[in-house]
Amino acid sequence: MLRGVLRTMWLSGLLLALVHATAGAQDKPVRVRGTIERVDGNVYVVKSRSGGEQKIKLVDNAPVVAVVKSALADVKPGSYVGIASMPQPDGGQKALEVLIFPETMRGVGEGHYGWDLQPSSMMTNGNVDQTVAAVDGQVLTVKYKDGEKKIVVPPDTPIVSFVPGEKDELKPGAAIFIAGAKPQADGTLEAARIAVGRGTTPPM
Secondary structure, three states: OHHHHHHHHHHHHHHHHHHHOOOOHHHOOEEEEEEEEEEEOOEEEEEEOOOOEEEEEEOOOOOEEEEEEOOHHHOOOOOEEEEEEEEOOOOOEEEEEEEEOOHHHOOOOOEEEEOOOOOOOEEEEEEEEEEEEEOOEEEEEEEEOOEEEEEEEOOOOOEEEEEEOOHHHOOOOOEEEEEEEEEOOOOOEEEOOEEEEOOOOOOO
16 A cells, blocks of 8 residues: 555656646756667767757656557546647637646646747646537647636647656657756756657657
């Protein structure tokens, strides 16, 4: 039983930092999205999606979380989700990706706020109140503490969820995502945790 409680606490803390990492302004944390090119000792050399090279050092015993494919059918009324989206001319939102949180993560990062997946993109974390079929996809009504958003999810939208990962998954060719890496004096980035795609590229 204790092991189960500790596992839940670990996963909760890990995913909270991955999805909605915060830090003091002086730390200037950055998000890292890219693919591991090589491993030099304890340094992971990552080619970012913009084409640049970033060197990542993980803190001792840094946890790893795996990003796995899910399906829109897994999103039901009552599901707690995080959706990156683009504002539309009619005032609505069109999903870029959907993350289904495990039940232990209900409430994490709740709200509607700016996100850097694409210029002007937003992130909405909240509870799915309704899901309705539409001509251009499924429309999810996502409620959060300060309001709600109707978000259209096109059929080709990536749908993923989180599960515990393993450090040996961090190898050349693996797609990774880091929410809050800290720049170091030697030019590397230090990460307290990392997400790795397991059969998929983290779409966050």
